[in-house]
Amino acid sequence: xxxxxxxxxxxxxxxxxxxxxxxxxxxxxxxxxxxxxxxxxxxxxxxxxxxxxxxxxxxxxxxxxxxxxxxxxxxxxxxxxxxxxxxxxxxxxxxxxxxxxxxxxxxxxxxxxxxxxxxxxxxxxxxxxxxxxxxxxxxxxxxxxxxxxxxxxxxxxxxxxxxxxxxxxxxxxxxxxxxxxxxxxxxxxxxxxxxxxxxxxxxxxxxxxxxxxxxxxxxxxxxxxxxxxxxxxxxxxxxxxxxxxxxxxxxxxxxxxxxxxxxxxxxxxxxxxxxxxxxxxxxxxxxxx
Amino acid sequence: xxxxxxxxxxxxxxxxxxxxxxxxxxxxxxxxxxxxxxxxxxxxxxxxxxxxxxxxxxxxxxxxxxxxxxxxxxxxxxxxxxxxxxxxxxxxxxxxxxxxxxxxxxxxxxxxxxxxxxxxxxxxxxxxxxxxxxxxxxxxxxxxxxxxxxxxxxxxxxxxxxxxxxxxxxxxxxxxxxxxxxxxxxxxxxxxxxxxxxxxxxxxxxxxxxxxxxxxxxxxxxxxxxxxxxxxxxxxxxxxxxxxxxxxxxxxxxxxxxxxxxxxxxxxxxxxxxxxxxxxxxxxxxxxx
DNA sequence: ATAACATTTCGGTGAGCACCGAATCGTCCG
DNA sequence: CGGACGATTCGGTGCTCACCGAAATGTTAT
Numbered sequence: 229x230x231x232x233x234x235x236x237x238x239x240x241x242x243x244x245x246x247x248x249x250x251x252x253x254x255x256x257x258x259x260x261x262x263x264x265x266x267x268x269x270x271x272x273x274x275x276x277x278x279x280x281x282x283x284x285x286x287x288x289x290x291x292x293x294x295x296x297x298x299x300x301x302x303x304x305x306x307x308x309x310x311x312x313x314x315x316x317x318x319x320x321x322x323x324x325x326x327x328x329x330x331x332x333x334x335x336x337x338x339x340x341x342x343x344x345x346x347x348x349x350x351x352x353x354x355x356x357x358x359x360x361x362x363x364x365x366x367x368x369x370x371x372x373x374x375x376x377x378x379x380x381x382x383x384x385x386x387x388x389x390x391x392x393x394x395x396x397x398x399x400x401x402x403x404x405x406x407x408x409x410x411x412x413x414x415x416x417x418x419x420x421x422x423x424x425x426x427x428x429x430x431x432x433x434x435x436x437x438x439x440x441x442x443x444x445x446x447x448x449x450x451x452x453x454x455x456x457x458x459x460x461x462x463x464x465x466x467x468x469x470x471x472x473x474x475x476x477x478x479x480x481x482x483x484x485x486x487x488x489x490x491x492x493x494x495x496x497x498x499x500x501x502x503x504x505x506x507x508x509x510x511x512x513x514x515x516x517x
Numbered sequence: 518x519x520x521x522x523x524x525x526x527x528x529x530x531x532x533x534x535x536x537x538x539x540x541x542x543x544x545x546x547x548x549x550x551x552x553x554x555x556x557x558x559x560x561x562x563x564x565x566x567x568x569x570x571x572x573x574x575x576x577x578x579x580x581x582x583x584x585x586x587x588x589x590x591x592x593x594x595x596x597x598x599x600x601x602x603x604x605x606x607x608x609x610x611x612x613x614x615x616x617x618x619x620x621x622x623x624x625x626x627x628x629x630x631x632x633x634x635x636x637x638x639x640x641x642x643x644x645x646x647x648x649x650x651x652x653x654x655x656x657x658x659x660x661x662x663x664x665x666x667x668x669x670x671x672x673x674x675x676x677x678x679x680x681x682x683x684x685x686x687x688x689x690x691x692x693x694x695x696x697x698x699x700x701x702x703x704x705x706x707x708x709x710x711x712x713x714x715x716x717x718x719x720x721x722x723x724x725x726x727x728x729x730x731x732x733x734x735x736x737x738x739x740x741x742x743x744x745x746x747x748x749x750x751x752x753x754x755x756x757x758x759x760x761x762x763x764x765x766x767x768x769x770x771x772x773x774x775x776x777x778x779x780x781x782x783x784x785x786x787x788x789x790x791x792x793x794x795x796x797x798x799x800x801x802x803x804x805x806x
Numbered sequence: 807a808t809a810a811c812a813t814t815t816c817g818g819t820g821a822g823c824a825c826c827g828a829a830t831c832g833t834c835c836g
Numbered sequence: 837c838g839g840a841c842g843a844t845t846c847g848g849t850g851c852t853c854a855c856c857g858a859a860a861t862g863t864t865a866t
Contacts (some may be wrong), residue, residue, distance in 0.1 A: 244620035245551065245613060249541035254854070258535040273812060282856055287814055289854090297618060306812045306863040316702070320612050324534060327609055329586060331533035344529050404658040413605075415532045475604055543824070560843060571826055576844055578824090595833040765857045 251296045252324070256281055257289050261312070261321055266447040269302065269309040269355045290380065317353075318354035319412065319423065326413030343446070348416045349472035350449040352442060355411075356427035357434070357449065361413055364469030365430070365459075366422045372463065383426060394462070396429045435460075540585045545570055546578050550587065550610055551602070556643045558591065558598040583628070607643035608699065608712060615702025618674040629758070632735070637705045638761035639738040641731060644700075645716030646723070646738065652703050653758030654719070654748075655711045660754065664711075672698045672715060683751070685718045723747075 252258050256279045263278055264270060270278075276286035290310055293299040298317055302309045312318050335341050350361035357365065369375045374387035383391070412423045422430065434440045439455030442448070451459070451470050459465040468474045541547050547704070552567055553559060565575035570584040575654035582588040587606055591598045596712075601607050602642045624630050639650035646654065658664045672680075675802055699713030711719065723729045728744030731737070740759050757763045 238624040238630070239621045240624050240630075241612045241619040243617040244624050245610075245617050246544040246547040247620065248540055248613060248617035249538045249547065252538035253535055253542035256854075258538065262534065271812080272814095275814065276813095281854085283813065283817080284857080285855055289738040291814095297616070316616065320609075320616055321534075323609050323612070324537060325532045327586070327605065328532040328534050328537040330530040331536065332528045333531050335527040335529050341527070341529075545824080560842080561844095565843095570824085572843065573827080573845080574825055581846095597843065 240401070248296065248298075251293055251298055254289070256285070257293060260289060260293065262284075262300070262325070264312045265318060265321060265354055266352055267310040267312070267318070272308045275310070276331040280419075312354070315354065322412045322415065322423075323351055325415040326418065328415070343448070344470050346448045346450075347446075350440065350451060351447040352431070352449060353412060353421075353423065353447075356421075356423045356431045357440075358412065358414055358421050359416055359449070361449070361465075361469050362418045362421035363417050364465050365463060366420055368465055369422070390462075391426070391429070394433060396433050404430065423481070537585065537587075540582055540587055541610075543578070545574070546582060549575075549582065551580060551606070551614070553588070553601045554607055554643055555597070555641055556601070556607070558600040561597045561599070573716060601643065604643065604717075608701065611642050611647070611701040611704070611712070614704040615707065617704070632737075633686050635737045635739075635761050636735075639729065639740060641720070641738060642701060642710075642712065642734040642736075645712045645720045646729070647701065647710050648705055648721070648738070648759050649701055650738070650740065650754075651705045651710035652708045653754050654752060655700070655709055657752040657754055658711070680715065682720060685715075752778075 252261065259279050260275050263275065272286050272290055273283060275290070276283045279286065281289075290301070290308070294301050294310065299310045299312045302311075312321075335344065348359055350357065350359045352358065353362070356362070366375070369387065372386075373384055374390050376384045376387075412421055413419075414421045415461065421427075434455065435442065437454070437458070438452055438457050440449045440451055443450070450472075456470045458472060508510055541550065548566050548568050552564065561575050561579055562572060564579070567571045568575065570578075579588065579590070579597070583590050583599065587602055588599045590721065591601045593598075601610075624633065637648055639648045641647065642651070645651070655664065658676065661675075662673055662689065663679050665673050666670045698711070698715045700709040701712045702708070703710045710716075723744065724744070726747070727741055728747050729738045729740055732739070745759045748759060
């Protein structure tokens with residue numbers, strides 16, 4: 229009856245956390261994954277340019293990420309499209325980014341500063357809304373009793389009605405009548421925003437009704453005039469959440485994270501920022517992680 | 518009005534995902550973190566022995582992990598105690614482990630095989646129940662309408678009532694804003710088990726009512742006779758979930774993970790398992806991750 | 807067919823880092 | 837006080853791996 233047998237292959241399987249983490253431990257690969265958080269499929273060439281590394285280098289990274297299961301690929305003609313493997317992957321990545329320490333990156337141009345500000349204001353996180361707008365939505369819904377903090381963030385009856393009134397009914401089959409609310413720790417504001425099925429449905433609704441518009445090449449969301457009216461009327465969002473220019477949101481070191489203040493902690497001292505600069509790499513176009 | 522000013526420190530902050538991942542990308546550090554998932558505080562020496570590396574090496578690893586914010590430390594006399602920084606950290610670690618590929622580890626003794634089987638059956642995961650028992654609990658609660666399945670799991674009204682009937686009411690408000698129902702992807706069974714505040718409360722309840730007993734030195738949980746009665750009566754758990762010997766649970770490569778089958782994918786071919794063996798390291802006592 | 811293009815393969819190089827042992831520092835105990 | 841003990845610092849070593857460029861492969865366009 230005892231299943232342990234000297235003759236048997238005496239091996240067991242254990243999750244190789246280090247191997248998975250190693251995939252993300254490289255700055256270039258991490259940047260690729262963060263880029264793919266927009267939920268879209270990118271070609272190898274686009275990612276090479278984005279990360280500012282040679283195409284051959286990108287190939288190697290993509291091979292690792294795909295065979296490691298973080299990315300899914302689709303070959304079409306001479307192109308290689310990659311995207312995140314699935315929602316779980318995206319969620320774990322955002323959570324991880326929420327736990328990560330901050331890194332200082334230089335801002336080289338006004339355009340880049342604007343880009344960054346827009347990202348902080350409103351962006352997609354795979355299939356839902358993140359950034360100051362996303363956080364404000366979650367906060368407003370909680371304040372108005374549409375979400376209850378009682379047993380975690382759950383949709384209340386009022387919340388279900390509110391969704392139905394908006395025409396969002398498909399967000400909650402779930403025989404038990406409870407809805408699918410999940411939260412993401414936002415990496416810009418370090419506060420919760422809405423994800424899960426409700427988050428995704430809300431995002432779709434907002435897109436379809438032109439409350440927001442998604443930029444083609446980036447994750448940036450822009451709130452339209454109609455969107456401002458809708459968000460004010462429906463949720464009473466303040467102007468700070470509706471205009472990018474008002475949401476300066478200086479990313480504080482770490483306000484109230486239970487994990488302990490992140491001790492601005494540069495993990496390793498630059499050592500010599502000037503040293504090793506003999507082979508100056510092409511400047512990264514988008515120095516966000 | 519425009520806040521961008523050439524005179525200004527033109528830097529921005531961005532989460533350094535790669536730096537965080539790098540902390541976990543080393544096998545020894547990953548092993549340390551997995552060990553700390555038992556929720557307790559370990560001394561540096563204990564971890565050194567566990568991971569089978571020199572004390573000096575352990576010191577370096579702990580320095581990195583602490584300054585990276587994953588671990589919290591407490592110095593007492595000549596001892597250095599470390600533990601995970603918080604529940605978020607533990608949760609993210611377990612989620613990550615659930616996404617990770619499998620790695621084959623040799624099993625060298627009958628004792629180790631038994632240890633491993635017990636871990637697969639029931640163990641703590643920081644502050645809640647994991648392993649086959651944890652998965653069975655989540656499954657049974659879902660089947661009985663106490664949890665609704667969707668983007669993860671959510672507590673239903675019936676579920677809230679059921680908890681209240683058990684006398685678990687304090688799982689409530691959550692000052693920390695921690696989602697009350699959260700799921701972990703179990704790394705032994707690759708299926709969801711219950712975490713979050715509800716998972717923690719359930720674990721406490723089970724401990725206090727002697728449904729389960731925690732081993733002193735390991736994460737292993739043992740179900741008592743009273744526990745078997747209770748789990749059968751309350752949730753109709755099958756014997757497979759209640760007796761370790763019945764839960765052989767051969768860890769399948771990856772049954773139904775949306776992320777795509779993990780392609781048993783040894784990320785890097787061993788290359789030469791015999792090669793490089795000139796400096797045979799001390800055998801690890803606990804070869805799990 | 808030929809040309810332009812997207813990606814891949816391959817060899818080589820340099821930097822980063824996990825590891826150890828020996829010496830040191832500080833704390834606890836007899 | 838002196839010895840045992842836990843942890844740390846430091847120098848040195850070897851392996852791993854991210855990177856590039858040049859050449860090759862395969863696909864689409866002219």
